[in-house]
Amino acid sequence: MRRLILSILVLSAVVLSGCSAVAGAPQRTLAVTGNGTARVTPDVVTVTLGIQTRHDDVEQAVAQNNAVAARIMEAARSSGVSDADMRTAYFSVYTQPRYDEFGSPTGEVSYFVDNSLEVRLRDVTKLSDLLQNAVNAGANSIYGVNFSVADTQAAQDEARVGAISDAQARADELAGLAGVTLGPIQSISTGAYSFPQPYYQGYGMGGGGGEAAAAPPTVPGTLEVAAQVTIVYEVR
Secondary structure (H helix, E strand, C coil), rough: HHHHHHHHHHCCCCCCCCHHHHHHCCEEEEEEEEEEEEEEECCCCEEEEEEEEEEECCCHHHHHHHHHHHHHHHHHHHCCCHHHEEEEEEEEEEEEEECCCCCCCEEEEEEEEEEEEEEEEECHHHHHHHHHHHHCCCCCEEEEEEEEECCCCCHHHHHHHHHHHHHHHHHHHHHHHHHCEEEEEEEEECCCEECCCCCCCCCCCCCCCCCCCCCCCCCCCCEEEEEEEEEEEEEC
């Protein structure tokens, strides 16, 4: 009887030991990363409108600049830009030595005033009018045209769906090549979203205040939103 009990205990220990070995076996997994993109049409554009003036008298240089800056702000308003979407981006007063006909400094200086206004236009179809109106108002520096999207949520959702589909396709391909079978998903993680990148289009230095001309043609194009996901599968 004692031998039977001892045999049963030994057998039980062996079975439990085997179970522990199986339970402690490392789980085999396959991690894949998928990428997805979505293209969107810009509905907001930001541009910097500037004016530079020069005069031998600093007060006159500033006064002239202020007058033109006020006209540029009014031109922006007439093009559909609200006061809440305007901000002074840069203002500077500096001097430059004056030289005689022989290239020697005269000891006198000229005063330069730079003033830049950044505006956000929420109707990209009016960009051409904005640029031309600013030039007509006296702007002689226009740069940093930046198209963007006010709400990227729908594009993010679309890009994320594409990223998951891409990850699943990659997992199926790799599992087939490796001769394994995909099991349940163990985890899903999303990477950082890549939001629409700015598109810059400089218009350089213009004359400003000249005769009205045809508005410059503009093309907003499309922007790309990217998403990335990593999925970990159990494999058998």
